[in-house]
Amino acid sequence: MKNLLVTGGCGFIGANFIHFLFEEIGFDGRVINVDSLTYAGNPENLADLPESARQQYHFIQADICDENIMARVFDDFDIDTVCHFAAESHVDRSIVTPDAFVRTNVNGTFVLLELARRRLDKLNLFHHISTDEVFGELGDEGAFTEMTPYNPSSPYSASKAASDHLVRAYSRTYGMPVTISNCSNNYGPCQFPEKLIPLISLNALEGRPLPVYGDGKNVRDWLYVRDHCRAIWTIMQRGERGETYNVGGRCEKTNIDVVQTICRLLDDIAPPLAQGARESLITFVKDRPGHDFRYAIDCSKLERELGWVPAESFESGMRQTIDWYLTHQGWVDRVISGEYQKWVDQHYQS
Numbered sequence: 197m198k199n200l201l202v203t204g205g206c207g208f209i210g211a212n213f214i215h216f217l218f219e220e221i222g223f224d225g226r227v228i229n230v231d232s233l234t235y236a237g238n239p240e241n242l243a244d245l246p247e248s249a250r251q252q253y254h255f256i257q258a259d260i261c262d263e264n265i266m267a268r269v270f271d272d273f274d275i276d277t278v279c280h281f282a283a284e285s286h287v288d289r290s291i292v293t294p295d296a297f298v299r300t301n302v303n304g305t306f307v308l309l310e311l312a313r314r315r316l317d318k319l320n321l322f323h324h325i326s327t328d329e330v331f332g333e334l335g336d337e338g339a340f341t342e343m344t345p346y347n348p349s350s351p352y353s354a355s356k357a358a359s360d361h362l363v364r365a366y367s368r369t370y371g372m373p374v375t376i377s378n379c380s381n382n383y384g385p386c387q388f389p390e391k392l393i394p395l396i397s398l399n400a401l402e403g404r405p406l407p408v409y410g411d412g413k414n415v416r417d418w419l420y421v422r423d424h425c426r427a428i429w430t431i432m433q434r435g436e437r438g439e440t441y442n443v444g445g446r447c448e449k450t451n452i453d454v455v456q457t458i459c460r461l462l463d464d465i466a467p468p469l470a471q472g473a474r475e476s477l478i479t480f481v482k483d484r485p486g487h488d489f490r491y492a493i494d495c496s497k498l499e500r501e502l503g504w505v506p507a508e509s510f511e512s513g514m515r516q517t518i519d520w521y522l523t524h525q526g527w528v529d530r531v532i533s534g535e536y537q538k539w540v541d542q543h544y545q546s
């Protein structure tokens with residue numbers, strides 16, 4: 197892996213992955229980060245890469261759906277490996293604007309696959325980042341395995357399912373070296389505050405209402421983002437080509453449990469609120485249409501075959517996450533006020 201194309205590297209998981217590559221792995225090739233900087237993309241997430249990485253890191257503001265620009269990226273940087281994060285990623289938005297999800301998640305992935313196919317002789321790996329949401333919802337029992345049939349519920353998960361199928365088809369039909377990871381819900385530093393954990397944390401910090409959809413009994417399986425990054429790297433290094441790996445934290449929580457945990461953590465370490473304990477801010481709101489009841493990942497294949505296990509517990513991961521948001525008030529203010537867009541305009545005139 198000399199020239200690694202990372203798509204969506206300015207988003208939550210992509211940025212954590214690039215930090216991980218330089219800070220934990222000591223990656224010695226070039227990282228070419230292509231990100232179109234949608235509302236969720238923030239180059240500030242990578243502003244503090246170590247000095248030693250500067251020579252190796254390249255940022256290009258581009259849309260993965262733009263075949264001409266992406267063809268130039270593949271050629272100019274002689275790309276041999278792809279790690280594909282770029283996506284529209286929020287279920288609630290996909291209910292309102294599904295077109296953007298089909299465009300980036302399906303068409304964008306197709307563009308990348310076609311360009312990778314043109315240089316199959318040079319391609320070491322196309323790693324596709326996906327989600328457990330492609331499997332649909334579970335009842336009270338059981339967990340998703342790699343063999344669970346796809347049954348997506350939302351435009352987001354349907355678009356990710358479509359992209360997974362395309363990646364598998366390129367492996368079967370053209371012999372493209374691919375791996376796919378389907379991961380459960382992530383949390384950690386740099387997550388855009390539209391997702392449950394950062395949204396609730398920031399609202400609870402400021403004493404704003406904490407919206408819980410429906411009765412709060414829906415279950416998600418949480419994984420600290422660095423553990424996901426390590427899983428991705430492990431699969432890229434040692435995963436069998438053509439294979440899919442489920443990634444999860446064995447950490448099922450109801451949403452109300454997560455929200456209460458955040459309230460208690462903040463009551464412990466943040467300034468007290470005039471309203472009293474933060475749990476009093478919990479507000480049950482109208483449920484999400486098509487809201488999947490429960491996700492749970494069986495990641496025994498990844499554990500057994502590649503020896504990966506998560507390093508963080510929910511408690512340790514949540515502490516680090518809350519600490520990060522508390523000590524990055526500037527990041528939070530810029531993201532919330534849209535001011536980081538000005539920062540983007542100053543730093544990356546296109």
Ligand code: NAD
Nearest residue numbers: 204206207208209232233234236237259260282283285382
């Ligand atoms: P995110 O929304 O934080 O980041 C997505 C990034 O992709 C942003 O930087 C955005 O600017 C970029 N992007 C969007 N459209 C683009 C386009 N057309 N061209 C170029 N760049 C574009 O998302 P995330 O939470 O970091 O998720 C990353 C990947 O991981 C996604 O593929 C998502 O489906 C998957 N995933 C996420 C989770 C989770 O809990 N967040 C769990 C499992 C899998």
Ligand code: TYD
Nearest residue numbers: 287381390391392393395407408409414451
């Ligand atoms: P989210 O972070 O959007 O991830 P996903 O929908 O991909 O699982 O939501 C996690 C869970 O939290 C999901 O069951 C919906 C719920 N939720 C709320 O109850 N309130 C909120 O404000 C948000 C954003 C999510």
